[in-house]
Amino acid sequence: MSRNHGAIDYDQLADNTPILVGVGQHLLQGYPVEIENVQSPADLAAVAAKNALVDAGIGSAVAEIDTIVTVRLFADSTPLWASPFGGSNNLPESIARRIGASPEHRIYSEVGGSQPMQLLAEMFQAIAKNEKQLVLLSGxxxxxxxxxxxxxxxSLNWYEDHADVDLEDRGYGKSFVHDTEAQNGLTIPIYYYSIIENMRALNAGLSLKEHAEAMAKMWGPFSKRATENPYAQFPKAFTIQELLLEQTDNYRLTIPYTKRFVSQDAVNQSAALLLTNVGKAKSLRIDPAKWVFLHGYAEAYDAPVYLRPNVGRSAAMAKMIEETLKIADTSVADIDHFEIYSCFPCAVSSACEVLDLPTDGSVPLTQTGGLPFFGGPGNNYSMHGIAEMVNTLRCEPDDYGxxxxxxxxxxxxxxxxxxxQPHGxxxxxxxxxxxxxxxxxxxxFPSCTPAVAPQKGQVISYTVIYARNVANQCIVIAENENGERFVAQSSxxxxxxxxxxxxxxxxxxxVITNNKKENNFVFCD
Incomplete structure (x- = not known):
C-alpha cells in the first residue's frame, strides 16, 4: 500500500513506550562428525541471542539485560517428547552464561506455538510499566x-545443572485436549488437524481430491519463499504436482495429509528478540530505524475440538483476529504483509477465511516459508515469524504487518x-x-454438550491414520440425536x-464403550 507518513519525531514519544529493537536467528544445516562439536539447544540459542544484540547495535551492552525469557522446548513439553540426552534445568540461565548476561529474572514459558507472541505482549506491558528495561526473548x-x-x-550429554539459580518455570500450562479425545485415539496434533481439515473440505463443498489440490496450490508459494530464506531448514520449492505425488519421501500419514503437507520438526533453529523502551533505547543509542512498534494484540482460547459447533472453524481465532485489528485501529486493507501460522494447511485457510484473503498464492501469506518448508521449531516457530516480519518492515518503514x-x-x-511507525x-x-x-x-464462545455413554450417532468429521503406508485406525467425531458430541474409533x-x-x-x-472408556464404533446404515 502506498503511504508516506513523513519524518517521525521520536522526541515526542514517551520514554516508557515499548519497542522491539533487535532480532536474531541461527540455523545449523547438516551435522558435525565429531561429537564434541555438536551444538546443544543452549548453544544454538546463544548464537541467536548474540545476533539479536548485534542487530540492535548493542553487542557490548549484554550486561544491561534484566530479563531472559525462553520458550519451552518440545523435549520439556510432554514426557512423550523427552530428549534421551538430557538438557538444562534452567535454560534461560544456560543462555545467559553463554552470552555473558546476569539477568534478574529468568522465565521458562508454558507450552504452545502462540507463546512467542504472548510473551512479547506480556513483556511489552511490563516494560511500559517500568518493571523491566531490556528483555531478551529466546527460543x-x-x-x-x-x-x-x-x-x-x-551418545550426547546436554545436561546442565543450574538449579541454584532462580527460575520462574511456568510448566505445561492449560491442556489443549479433553480426556475423551485422547482415550479415543486423538493422541497427537496431526490427528486433530486431519479431522479439522476434512471438515473444512466438506464446508467448502470439495472432494478430498479437490481439497488436496487446493492445499497444494496454497503450499507451493510457501515452499518458494523458504528457498529465499537463509534460515530455512528445508529450502526446496515444490510444484503442485510434486506436493500431491505420494512417493517414498512424501508418504501418507493420514487422510488427508502426506508428509509434505505438515510441519517438519527435525530442525536445528533458534531465534531471539530484544525488547526495551524508547528511553532505554535512546540511552543505549539504538538507531531509531531499528525500532518496531506493536500496534494491536489479542489472544483467545478455544473449546476442545470435538465440542466446537463447527469442527472446521475456530471461533476463538476469528474473535482474536477481529480484536487485534480493532485495537490496532486497522482493517485488513491496511495490512501490507502477513505471517500466518502454518503448522497444517487448515491453520492458514482458517485464518484466511476470517481475513477474507485468497489462498491461491496471489497474496503472500508467509515471511519465513512456513513450518513444512522453513521448518517447525516446536513452540518457538513464531519467534522466527516475528523476526522475519521485523526485517520486512524495516525495509518498508511505512508498512504494517x-x-x-x-x-x-x-x-x-x-x-x-x-x-x-509509532502508535497514533x-x-x-x-x-x-x-x-x-x-x-x-x-x-x-459457544460449544456443544459432551455425550455421556454414547450408543448411537452420526459422523461429523473423521480421519484415517496410517503407519508405514498401511491404514490402521479410523477416528470420528460424532453427534447423537440430542446434539451431544463424542469421539469414537475403530481398528x-x-x-x-x-x-x-x-x-x-x-x-x-x-458405539460400544469398554472399561478403558474407548468408544469403538461400527457403521449401522
Whole structure:
C-alpha cells in the first residue's frame, strides 16, 4: 500500500513506550562428525541471542539485560517428547552464561506455538510499566540433531545443572485436549488437524481430491519463499504436482495429509528478540530505524475440538483476529504483509477465511516459508515469524504487518500488528502501561454438550491414520440425536476400508464403550 507518513519525531514519544529493537536467528544445516562439536539447544540459542544484540547495535551492552525469557522446548513439553540426552534445568540461565548476561529474572514459558507472541505482549506491558528495561526473548529446537544422533547411535550429554539459580518455570500450562479425545485415539496434533481439515473440505463443498489440490496450490508459494530464506531448514520449492505425488519421501500419514503437507520438526533453529523502551533505547543509542512498534494484540482460547459447533472453524481465532485489528485501529486493507501460522494447511485457510484473503498464492501469506518448508521449531516457530516480519518492515518503514500464532489444535491463538511507525500516526495512540490485554477464554464462545455413554450417532468429521503406508485406525467425531458430541474409533479393517473409499460424513454409527472408556464404533446404515 502506498503511504508516506513523513519524518517521525521520536522526541515526542514517551520514554516508557515499548519497542522491539533487535532480532536474531541461527540455523545449523547438516551435522558435525565429531561429537564434541555438536551444538546443544543452549548453544544454538546463544548464537541467536548474540545476533539479536548485534542487530540492535548493542553487542557490548549484554550486561544491561534484566530479563531472559525462553520458550519451552518440545523435549520439556510432554514426557512423550523427552530428549534421551538430557538438557538444562534452567535454560534461560544456560543462555545467559553463554552470552555473558546476569539477568534478574529468568522465565521458562508454558507450552504452545502462540507463546512467542504472548510473551512479547506480556513483556511489552511490563516494560511500559517500568518493571523491566531490556528483555531478551529466546527460543530454540535441536530436534534435528537429536534424531540424527539417535539414528546413528551417538551418545550426547546436554545436561546442565543450574538449579541454584532462580527460575520462574511456568510448566505445561492449560491442556489443549479433553480426556475423551485422547482415550479415543486423538493422541497427537496431526490427528486433530486431519479431522479439522476434512471438515473444512466438506464446508467448502470439495472432494478430498479437490481439497488436496487446493492445499497444494496454497503450499507451493510457501515452499518458494523458504528457498529465499537463509534460515530455512528445508529450502526446496515444490510444484503442485510434486506436493500431491505420494512417493517414498512424501508418504501418507493420514487422510488427508502426506508428509509434505505438515510441519517438519527435525530442525536445528533458534531465534531471539530484544525488547526495551524508547528511553532505554535512546540511552543505549539504538538507531531509531531499528525500532518496531506493536500496534494491536489479542489472544483467545478455544473449546476442545470435538465440542466446537463447527469442527472446521475456530471461533476463538476469528474473535482474536477481529480484536487485534480493532485495537490496532486497522482493517485488513491496511495490512501490507502477513505471517500466518502454518503448522497444517487448515491453520492458514482458517485464518484466511476470517481475513477474507485468497489462498491461491496471489497474496503472500508467509515471511519465513512456513513450518513444512522453513521448518517447525516446536513452540518457538513464531519467534522466527516475528523476526522475519521485523526485517520486512524495516525495509518498508511505512508498512504494517500482521503475525498470527497458534498453539494446540487451533486451540490457543494470539496475533499482533507491527510497524516501524509509532502508535497514533494514522489512528489512536496506544498506551501499553494502561492497556488491558484482550484475552478470551473458551467460555466466551459457544460449544456443544459432551455425550455421556454414547450408543448411537452420526459422523461429523473423521480421519484415517496410517503407519508405514498401511491404514490402521479410523477416528470420528460424532453427534447423537440430542446434539451431544463424542469421539469414537475403530481398528476394524472393513470400517477403515469403507472410510478410505468414501468419506463417512453423516453416516450412522453405533458405539460400544469398554472399561478403558474407548468408544469403538461400527457403521449401522
Amino acid at each position: 530454540v529446537e535441536a530436534i534435528g540433531t537429536q534424531k540424527y544422533a539417535q539414528k546413528n547411535g551417538l 500482521l503475525v498470527t500464532t497458534n498453539g494446540g489444535m487451533l486451540s490457543k491463538h494470539a496475533a499482533g500488528v507491527f510497524s516501524c 500516526v494514522s489512528g489512536k495512540k496506544l498506551d501499553w502501561s494502561m492497556l488491558v490485554l484482550s484475552r478470551f477464554t473458551a467460555e466466551d 476394524e479393517a472393513d470400517i477403515i476400508a469403507a472410510a478410505q473409499i468414501s468419506p463417512p460424513f453423516g453416516r450412522n454409527i453405533s
